[in-house]
Amino acid sequence: MRTIIFRFTAPYLTALMVLFSIFVLLRGHNEPGGGFIGGLIAASALAIYGIACGVVAVRRSLHFHPMSISAAGLFLAVVAGLLSLPVGSQFMTGLWVFPTVFGTELALSTPLIFDIGVYLVVVGSISSIALALEERESD
Amino acid sequence: MAEIEATTGGTLALALPFIAAALAPILRRLMGAHAAWILALAPALAFALLFGFVPTVSAGGVVQFGYDWIPAFDVRFSFRIDGLASTFGLLITGIGTLIVLYSGGYLKGHRDQGRFFSFILMFMGSMLGLVLADDLMTLFVYWELTSITSFLLIGFDHEREKARRGAIQALAITGGGGLALLAGFILIREVAGLNSMSEMLAAGDALRDSPYYLPIFVLVLCGAFTKSAQMPFHVWLPNAMEAPTPVSAYLHSATMVKAGVYLLLRTQPALGDTALWTTVLPLFGSVTLVLGALLAVRATDIKITLAYTTVASLGLLVMLIGVSTETALIGAVLYLIAHSLFKGGLFMVAGSVDHGAHTREIGQLGGLARPMPITFAAALLCALSMGGITPFVGFLAKEEIYHALEYGDVYHIALMAAAILGNALMFAAAFIVALKPFVGRLPETIHHPHEGGFTIWFGPLLLGVLGLVGALFYETYHALFSVPMASAAIGSPAEIEIGWIPHLNLAFALSMATIVLGIAIYLASDAIRAATSGFLAAVGWGPDHGFDQAMRGLLRFSFFVTGRLQSGRLDYYMTVTVVVIAAALFVPMILGGALPVEPQMPELRFHEWIVIALILVGILAVVVAKNRLTAIVSLGIQGFGVALIFMVLGAPDLSFTQFMVETLSVVILALVMTRLKLSPADHRPLREKLPDALIAVVGGAGFGLFLLSIVQRPFDPVLSDFFERYSYAIAHGKNVVNVILVDFRGVDTMGEIAVVMTTGLAILALIRVRVGRNARTAADPTETTP
Numbered sequence: 038m039r040t041i042i043f044r045f046t047a048p049y050l051t052a053l054m055v056l057f058s059i060f061v062l063l064r065g066h067n068e069p070g071g072g073f074i075g076g077l078i079a080a081s082a083l084a085i086y087g088i089a090c091g092v093v094a095v096r097r098s099l100h101f102h103p104m105s106i107s108a109a110g111l112f113l114a115v116v117a118g119l120l121s122l123p124v125g126s127q128f129m130t131g132l133w134v135f136p137t138v139f140g141t142e143l144a145l146s147t148p149l150i151f152d153i154g155v156y157l158v159v160v161g162s163i164s165s166i167a168l169a170l171e172e173r174e175s176d
Numbered sequence: 177m178a179e180i181e182a183t184t185g186g187t188l189a190l191a192l193p194f195i196a197a198a199l200a201p202i203l204r205r206l207m208g209a210h211a212a213w214i215l216a217l218a219p220a221l222a223f224a225l226l227f228g229f230v231p232t233v234s235a236g237g238v239v240q241f242g243y244d245w246i247p248a249f250d251v252r253f254s255f256r257i258d259g260l261a262s263t264f265g266l267l268i269t270g271i272g273t274l275i276v277l278y279s280g281g282y283l284k285g286h287r288d289q290g291r292f293f294s295f296i297l298m299f300m301g302s303m304l305g306l307v308l309a310d311d312l313m314t315l316f317v318y319w320e321l322t323s324i325t326s327f328l329l330i331g332f333d334h335e336r337e338k339a340r341r342g343a344i345q346a347l348a349i350t351g352g353g354g355l356a357l358l359a360g361f362i363l364i365r366e367v368a369g370l371n372s373m374s375e376m377l378a379a380g381d382a383l384r385d386s387p388y389y390l391p392i393f394v395l396v397l398c399g400a401f402t403k404s405a406q407m408p409f410h411v412w413l414p415n416a417m418e419a420p421t422p423v424s425a426y427l428h429s430a431t432m433v434k435a436g437v438y439l440l441l442r443t444q445p446a447l448g449d450t451a452l453w454t455t456v457l458p459l460f461g462s463v464t465l466v467l468g469a470l471l472a473v474r475a476t477d478i479k480i481t482l483a484y485t486t487v488a489s490l491g492l493l494v495m496l497i498g499v500s501t502e503t504a505l506i507g508a509v510l511y512l513i514a515h516s517l518f519k520g521g522l523f524m525v526a527g528s529v530d531h532g533a534h535t536r537e538i539g540q541l542g543g544l545a546r547p548m549p550i551t552f553a554a555a556l557l558c559a560l561s562m563g564g565i566t567p568f569v570g571f572l573a574k575e576e577i578y579h580a581l582e583y584g585d586v587y588h589i590a591l592m593a594a595a596i597l598g599n600a601l602m603f604a605a606a607f608i609v610a611l612k613p614f615v616g617r618l619p620e621t622i623h624h625p626h627e628g629g630f631t632i633w634f635g636p637l638l639l640g641v642l643g644l645v646g647a648l649f650y651e652t653y654h655a656l657f658s659v660p661m662a663s664a665a666i667g668s669p670a671e672i673e674i675g676w677i678p679h680l681n682l683a684f685a686l687s688m689a690t691i692v693l694g695i696a697i698y699l700a701s702d703a704i705r706a707a708t709s710g711f712l713a714a715v716g717w718g719p720d721h722g723f724d725q726a727m728r729g730l731l732r733f734s735f736f737v738t739g740r741l742q743s744g745r746l747d748y749y750m751t752v753t754v755v756v757i758a759a760a761l762f763v764p765m766i767l768g769g770a771l772p773v774e775p776q777m778p779e780l781r782f783h784e785w786i787v788i789a790l791i792l793v794g795i796l797a798v799v800v801a802k803n804r805l806t807a808i809v810s811l812g813i814q815g816f817g818v819a820l821i822f823m824v825l826g827a828p829d830l831s832f833t834q835f836m837v838e839t840l841s842v843v844i845l846a847l848v849m850t851r852l853k854l855s856p857a858d859h860r861p862l863r864e865k866l867p868d869a870l871i872a873v874v875g876g877a878g879f880g881l882f883l884l885s886i887v888q889r890p891f892d893p894v895l896s897d898f899f900e901r902y903s904y905a906i907a908h909g910k911n912v913v914n915v916i917l918v919d920f921r922g923v924d925t926m927g928e929i930a931v932v933m934t935t936g937l938a939i940l941a942l943i944r945v946r947v948g949r950n951a952r953t954a955a956d957p958t959e960t961t962p
Contacts, residue, residue: 065911065914066908066909066910066911066914066915066918067909067910067911068910068911069828069829069832069911069913070829070832070911070914071829071911071913071914071917071918072917072918073833073917074829074832074833074836077833077836077837077840078836080840081836081839081840081843084840084843088843104933104936104937104940107932107933107936108933110929110933111929111930111933114925114926114929115926118922118923118926128923129919129922129923129926131907131908131919133908144908146908148907148909148915148918148919148922149918151918151922151925151926152914152917152918154929155917155918155925155929158929158932158933159929159932161933161936162932162933162935162936163840163936165936165940166844166936166939166940166943167840167843167844167847169939169940169943169944170844170847170848170851170943171847
């Protein structure tokens with residue numbers, strides 16, 4: 038698998054796929070996409086990188102342990118749910134703000150934060166499994 | 177206004193022990209053993225708060241307060257303070273205060289004293305909640321909390337195996353009884369619609385007349401008998417003596433073991449006064465009384481002696497509640513209060529003896545009166561009360577008990593005989609503990625016996641003195657404690673006149689006879705001990721042994737079941753799973769007549785035919801593939817085909833996800849397969865493959881038919897209409913699928929991602945187990961993440 042061409046192109050491919058996964062994540066509320074599918078794309082991007090350049094490289098580029106990323110995602114999702122409590126609404130009520138940045142109206146919301154949490158959980162869990170499995174191949 | 181005060185005061189009293197329990201470790205770190213002085217303020221304050229209710233309660237009033245808990249099921253977090261609860265509460269907090277002080281001295285310098293304080297205060301809070309609880313579910317929660325805290329306290333010296341065993345045994349027996357009690361309570365709620373003790377007491381004959389009276393009776397009794405150590409459930413109590421002495425004094429004499437008695441007293445007006453009640457309770461009670469007292473005399477460890485006398489006393493109480501005449505209940509109430517005072521005191525004395533002389537073996541003790549005079553005085557005061565000698569509260573109780581049983585029929589005579597024999601044995605046991613270690617010559621094995629500090633001797637002495645004062649000022653004693661408690665237990669106002677001045681009547685004569693018999697037993701105690709030991713050795717089996725056998729049997733049974741179910745063979749798991757799923761799909765479909773009708777072939781367009789052909793090719797490739805890797809990849813082709821169908825049918829989200837899932841599962845399956853070091857292909861002969869193929873086909877057909885039958889049902893558009901209408905209107909999202917995931921059903925998604933993460937962790941752990949076994953020495957890069 039580790040041909041020169043593959044190893045050369047894999048980082049670019051991975052970068053593009055991760056970018057694309059974030060795009061899919063963010064547009065999810067109105068177009069096909071969302072945190073789950075975005076997370077799967079990012080996880081396969083990392084799997085490609087791992088197959089091409091080795092697990093150590095992936096781990097170095099991730100910086101955090103993938104399981105920590107997953108945990109952070111779950112934490113974020115819970116926090117997104119809790120945010121509505123201080124306002125007096127029930128748990129998980131969606132809160133929305135529409136600020137205008139550089140002349141564009143942005144739709145920011147707690148469901149978005151929640152979706153980002155989902156994204157992180159999926160990326161983290163699946164990559165940690167995939168990486169752990171790939172790791173043994175090398176030894 | 178009064179109600180608000182009751183709510184505040186009562187809630188505060190209930191919360192105080194728990195607050196103190198939370199602070200205990202910190203205070204202990206800051207102040208050492210002196211923390212006991214601060215911590216004892218919590219029960220003392222709770223005592224004062226509860227004492228504030230006494231005027232209301234002794235006037236026949238009932239204080240109630242509470243909060244809604246689960247309104248949908250009529251479960252409340254509610255409490256009721258009447259005479260029974262108030263006297264119990266005062267005993268718990270009053271003796272609790274002394275116990276906290278005593279533990280300050282007794283466990284001085286112990287590494288885990290802070291934890292100990294925390295546990296015992298938590299227990300105190302649970303016990304207080306138990307006796308004050310009104311709602312049945314509230315009561316159950318506190319009931320099990322006492323079992324759990326008792327487990328923690330018995331196993332406090334968790335490095336000793338015997339302590340661990342005692343703790344587990346107590347938890348298994350009392351916790352198991354608690355579950356029976358829960359079943360009983362649920363039955364009461366379902367059958368009679370009674371949610372609380374107050375409703376039960378007001379319901380009259382509703383439960384007695386219910387066709388479910390027998391199961392309710394048995395279940396409630398299971399709870400009470402396990403907790404209150406009736407034969408043959410008593411075994412955990414002597415083994416609980418592994419706990420530090422303050423625990424034995426508090427939980428296993430004065431309070432927790434009385435929870436069962438409390439429950440019987442509490443439910444007596446609603447469940448009692450039936451032929452069943454007046455037969456079963458006295459039977460168990462009298463057997464427990466006599467055997468317990470006999471085993472008490474046999475024991476050589478003074479703590480074990482006391483434990484068995486507690487078993488016997490509980491038997492006496494159960495017996496009296498079973499007789500359930502007014503006099504018998506008054507006798508039970510008087511004995512219960514007296515017992516808490518003298519037995520709590522005697523246990524603390526046993527602890528002081530252990531502390532000062534470093535042994536509790538009766539044969540190695542003697543002559544401690546001179547070096548430990550205050551402890552000796554406390555011991556004598558308590559023993560005189562226990563022996564039922566005037567003027568002590570124990571005397572009042574015994575007179576009343578004999579009054580309750582002085583009738584000429586066989587039933588009462590038999591119980592009277594048990595009571596006299598039991599009391600005489602307990603009399604002897606009392607003086608074995610309180611006299612033998614203090615008189616005679618000091619053995620050379622005891623070095624430097626010494627009196628403990630103030631906190632050590634204060635508690636037992638105060639309890640002993642209270643036993644005297646209570647009898648001397650019996651009118652006040654009755655007015656404050658006995659009468660309210662007895663009235664609540666009987667269900668109508670009681671009158672108690674018994675005083676410390678003896679009257680020459682049958683009861684007094686029997687009292688005298690008991691004492692004479694008791695002295696005889698005391699003098700012959702060595703011979704009795706030898707005889708009973710010999711007898712027990714000849715029998716060679718007891719409930720304690722039985723408990724071990726039951727536990728071993730349980731273990732063997734679970735090993736057997738686990739061995740059968742968890743063979744560790746993946747193919748076996750797969751087969752079982754698929755067979756079960758196929759059965760679950762087919763059986764209801766066939767029995768319910770829900771098999772789908774033959775579907776109409778839809779008109780397919782050209783590209784749709786191509787996709788279907790692709791899927792079929794993929795499946796065919798899986799079946800004929802020469803090696804596993806090819807099969808996995810071919811399976812991926814089939815999955816991609818399905819994803820294409822989704823796309824064609826206009827479900828881009830689903831199709832997108834399907835693509836990614838297929839990709840990742842091919843990658844992960846391929847990775848796993850390469851690690852498993854399997855042979856690349858399946859070499860089994862065809863006849864071995866065929867059954868598996870059959871099962872696979874049946875499973876697949878099941879799914880297919882099931883989906884078909886679902887599709888053939890009329891489509892209910894309520895949900896899709898709802899989501900379409902409101903998705904953008906209230907959730908600001910045009911992608912309905914995503915809006916459902918993150919907003920409408922966000923809590924579901926939260927649960928799902930938690931599952932995803934947990935699964936990830938589990939898989940990671942599994943992979944590492946294998947790595948650890950194969951390459952323990954090799955540096956595992958998974959472990960060293962930057």
